[in-house]
Amino acid sequence: MELKQVSQEIINYVEREIIPRYASFDKAHQDSHVKMVIEQSLKLSEHTPAMNIDMVYVIAAFHDLGLTNGRENHHKESRKILEADEFVKSHFTKEQIQIMGEAVEDHRASNSMKPRNEYGLIVAEADRFIEPQTIIRRTIQYGIANYPQLDRTGHYQRTIEHLNKKYGPEGYLKVWIPWSDNAKNLKKLHVLLTDKTQLKEMFNLIFDEET
Secondary structure (H helix, E strand, O other), rough: OOOOOOEEEEEEEEHHHHHHHHHOOOOHHHHHHHHHHHHHHHHHHHOOOOHHHHHHHHHHHHOHHHHHHHHOOHHHHHHHHHOHHHHHHHHHHHHHHHHHHHHHHHHOOOOOOOOOOOHHHHHHHHOOOOOHHHHHHHHHHHHHHHOOOOOOHHHHHHHHHHHHHHOOOOOOOOOOOOOOOHHHHHHHHHHHHHOOHHHHHHHHHHHHHHH
């Protein structure tokens, strides 16, 4: 099967105007994160040939832009930014923009409801990229940026609490695509969360690198 290619005009616009906006966010949500979500979204969409690849790309690119107005409602703010973007409005139909807006709004990991459309499933899954070291690093990065008063012990406790609350067996994170790498890796992460020695070693190594 020949893979569909994203429009070069759209790539140029996103790389010039959208990705640079991530530079002002915390270290866990900078350009490396949005590029990872774009890459994972495109990879996941290969399993659904009928999907519009340009829409997949734009959704992934815009998904966290709302962080510019704070974290609490960033998913809703990201939707507003996408739907107001003049370039987007000139390249997609109103129906397509509504689908993209819903997908961006539904991507948030703390959402208990399943995304409203297939594009939302893709970006939500891509944003959940479950790889233990990456997740621990992003948790530490967020903690350093937002809780500067904590010492090493405080950051460790916060990291463990967050990992269990979000990724643990009773955690709020939902994996929507059962055949995805995330579903397999989440099970591995559950095992890691029971191994306090290995967790502490990984934390200390990454914390030292980040500080």
